[in-house]
Each structure stands twice: as structure tokens, then as C-alpha cells.
Amino acid sequence: DSKDLAAPVAEPTKAELEAFYTAHKFNYMTPQTREITYAWLNPADLLDIVDIDEIQIRESYSLQFDRFNRAEQRAVDRLVFPSMAEAQAARDRVDTSEATFAEIVSERGLSEADINLGEVSRDNVSAAAANLLFSQTKVGVVGPVDSILGPALFRINAVIVADNTPFDEVRDELRTELAGESARRLVADLVDEIADELAAGVELEELTKFDGLQVAKIKFHLNSDHPIAGYGAFRAAANAAQVGDFSEILDLSDGGVFALRLDNIVEPTQITKTDVGLKLV
Numbered sequence: 676d677s678k679d680l681a682a683p684v685a686e687p688t689k690a691e692l693e694a695f696y697t698a699h700k701f702n703y704m705t706p707q708t709r710e711i712t713y714a715w716l717n718p719a720d721l722l723d724i725v726d727i728d729e730i731q732i733r734e735s736y737s738l739q740f741d742r743f744n745r746a747e748q749r750a751v752d753r754l755v756f757p758s759m760a761e762a763q764a765a766r767d768r769v770d771t772s773e774a775t776f777a778e779i780v781s782e783r784g785l786s787e788a789d790i791n792l793g794e795v796s797r798d799n800v801s802a803a804a805a806n807l808l809f810s811q812t813k814v815g816v817v818g819p820v821d822s823i824l825g826p827a828l829f830r831i832n833a834v835i836v837a838d839n840t841p842f843d844e845v846r847d848e849l850r851t852e853l854a855g856e857s858a859r860r861l862v863a864d865l866v867d868e869i870a871d872e873l874a875a876g877v878e879l880e881e882l883t884k885f886d887g888l889q890v891a892k893i894k895f896h897l898n899s900d901h902p903i904a905g906y907g908a909f910r911a912a913a914n915a916a917q918v919g920d921f922s923e924i925l926d927l928s929d930g931g932v933f934a935l936r937l938d939n940i941v942e943p944t945q946i947t948k949t950d951v952g953l954k955l956v
Contacts, residue, residue, distance in 0.1 A: 692948075693948070696948050696951065700945065703945065703946040703951045704943045704944065704945060704946065705941075705943050705944050705946060706896035706897050706898065706943060707896060707940065707941070707942055707943050708894050708895065708896045708940070708941040709894075709895045709896065709913055709914075709916070709937055709939075709940055709941075710892065710893075710894055710895075710937075710938045710939040710940070710941065711892065711893050711894075711895050711913055711916070711935050711936065711937055711938065712879050712880070712890065712891075712892050712935065712936045712938055713879070713890070713891060713892075713893060713903060713909075713933055713934065713935040713936075714869075714879040714882045714888060714889070714890045714922075714933060714934045714935075715888070715889050715890075715891075715903055715931065715932075715933045716862050716865065716869070716885065716887060716888045716889075716931055716932050716933070717887070717889070717927075717929075717931040718855060718858035718859045718861075718862055718929060718930045718931055719855075719858070719929075719931075720887045720889065721858035721861055721862070721886070721887045722851070722854045722855065722858055724886060724887065725854050725857040725858050725861060726857075727850055727853045727854050727857065731853055732846055732849050732850050732853065733842065735849045735852070735853055736842050736845065736846075736849055739849075743839075743840040743845055744838070744839045744840065745835070745837060745838040745839075746796045746797075746837055747796070747797075747809065747835065747836060747837040748794045748795060748796050748835040749794070749795055749808045749809065749811075749831050749833070749834060749835065750793065750794045750795075750831070750832040750833035750835065751792050751793075751795055751808065751829050751830060751831055751832060752776075752780075752787070752790040752791050752792065752829065752830040752832065753790055753792050753822060753824075753827050753828075753829055754776070754779065754780055754783065754785070754790050754827060754828045754829075754830075755822060755824045755825050755826065755827045756819070756825070756826045756827065756828070757825070757826075758826060759819055759821075759826040761826070762818060762819030762826040762827060762828055763819050765779050765819075765828060766816065766818060766819055766828055769816050769828075776816050776828070776830050794833075794835060795808075797809060800822065800823065801820075801821060801822050801823050803820050803821045803822075804820050804821070804822050804823075804827070804829065807820045807829070808829060808831065811831055811834070812834055813831070813834070814830075814831045814832055814833065814834065815830070815831055816828055816829070816830050816831075817829050817830075817831060858930075859929075859930035862930055862931060862932055863930070865885060866924055866932055868885075869882060869885065869888075869924050869932070869934070870923070870924045873921075873922055873923065873924060873934060879922055879934060879935075879936055882934075892938075894941075895913045903933065906927050906928060906933075907928070908925055908926065908927055908928065908933075909925075909927065909933060909935070912925055912933075912935055913935060913937075916935060916936075916937035917937060918937050918938070918939070918940070920936070920937065922934040922935060922936050
């Protein structure tokens with residue numbers, strides 16, 4: 676930083692600033708700006724007006740029980756042998772580092788995909804295998820044990836503990852999700868009615884009669900940070916619009932809809948030296 680310099684950087688003189696501005700005028704231009712009026716029906720603005728009762732929330736929790744209550748699992752590979760003796764011999768080779776589990780799999784003419792069982796719970800394997808696998812808390816090779824397909828070695832790749840989340844901890848999350856779904860349905864139900872209004876020649880400003888629909892203006896350009904300018908569909912429509920175009924209802928990626936009207940285009944202009952002076956220092 677500045678403490679590492681042998682001498683401080685000198686302040687630029689007025690003449691240096693003038694020369695820099697003259698040489699870099701193209702960098703000091705306002706962007707082309709499209710003055711747009713838009714109507715936006717955003718599901719997020721309807722969350723407080725949709726009715727979600729406690730019964731719906733509890734039903735959602737019940738229907739998604741596995742999402743919030745995960746049984747203990749093991750991520751495993753299973754290598755089956757013709758006999759328990761052969762399975763034990765293979766295990767001995769692994770224990771003495773004579774061969775790795777992967778090498779034994781290859782010797783049997785199998786691939787990793789052939790033996791992979793993924794994440795299993797107690798109900799997915801034999802009782803004997805379940806007792807063995809779920810008594811282990813570390814990864815590694817276990818067995819031999821009688822599996823559903825016969826004597827086998829198992830390689831535990833991950834230990835996945837049970838995860839139980841009670842209803843009260845996710846109630847608000849579920850309520851928000853249900854409200855979002857209901858709000859998106861409400862928007863979808865209103866699309867045809869809004870489209871009919873526009874087709875009849877109603878101005879965007881008159882659409883505020885629809886609950887939750889906002890009408891506002893935006894000075895849209897390349898670096899616009901307005902929330903609606905974050906949608907690709909809006910940016911595409913805003914850039915393509917021409918003065919006098921018919922306003923049509925268009926979809927947004929989150930289930931919302933919008934319509935816009937291009938009121939004016941302001942072409943780029945030079946920013947004066949006075950306005951950019953501080954930026955040049």
C-alpha cells in the first residue's frame with residue numbers, strides 16, 4: 676500500500692487532468708437509456724395475501740417426510756463371492772495389503788459401477804449385512820457376511836447419520852413454499868384477464884386494479900440494477916421494444932409476468948469535465 680512507496684504519489688495537476696479527460700473522452704459517456712413504463716405482477720408480492728392454513732402446512736410436511744427425516748445410511752460397494760471361504764481369502768489379502776479392494780474387484784472382471792450400491796438403509800440389505808454395516812462408524816472394508824446374493828465383502832465409502840427435523844423447525848419454511856406455489860397459481864390465473872385488458876387498449880397505469888400488480892418507470896440501460904432488470908426476459912424485451920409497440924404480457928422465470936411500454940430513448944451524451952473531475956483524481 677502507500678506505506679511501501681519511497682515517495683507519495685503526486686496529486687495530478689489541472690493540466691494533467693484536462694489532458695487525461697481529452698484523451699479518454701469516450702470513457703466518459705452516459706449509456707443509451709431507455710425510459711420504460713412497466714407493469715409487473717410478482718408472486719413474491721402476493722405472499723401475504725394468499726391463504727395458507729395449518730392443515731395444508733402439516734400435510735406438506737407429511738408428504739415430504741423423507742425430505743426432513745432421513746434414516747441412517749451407508750454408502751457402500753458390494754463384492755459377491757461364490758463361497759464364504761473365497762470371500763474370507765479376499766478379505767485376508769486386503770488386511771495384509773497383498774491387494775487392494777479395487778484390485779480384487781478388477782481381478783473378478785468387474786468395474787466400480789458393477790459393485791456400487793449407492794446409499795443404502797437397513798431395509799436395502801440382508802439382516803446380517805445390516806447388522807454388520809450399521810455397527811460400523813468408519814469407512815473401510817468389512818465382511819465377509821451373507822448378503823442377499825451370497826457371501827460378500829462390503830466397502831463402506833461414507834457413514835450417513837440419521838437426520839430428523841421436527842415439524843416446528845420447518846413450519847415457516849413450508850408455509851413460505853406453499854404460499855409461493857399459491858401465489859404463482861394466482862398470477863397464472865390472472866394472465867388471461869390482464870392480456871384481455873391490454874388487448875382492449877387499457878394503459879399499463881390502469882392495471883393497478885389487480886391486487887399486487889405494480890406499475891412504475893425505469894431508466895433502463897446496460898448497468899441497470901433495478902430488480903426487474905435482473906430478469907433475462909425483461910432485458911430482452913426492453914432492448915427490443917420500439918416506441919409505439921403494443922404492450923403484451925410476458926413471462927418471467929420465477930412465475931411472474933410483466934408488460935412494458937417504451938416511452939423514450941435517450942442517446943449517449945458526453946459527461947462534462949466538472950461531473951467527472953472527482954473520478955479523474
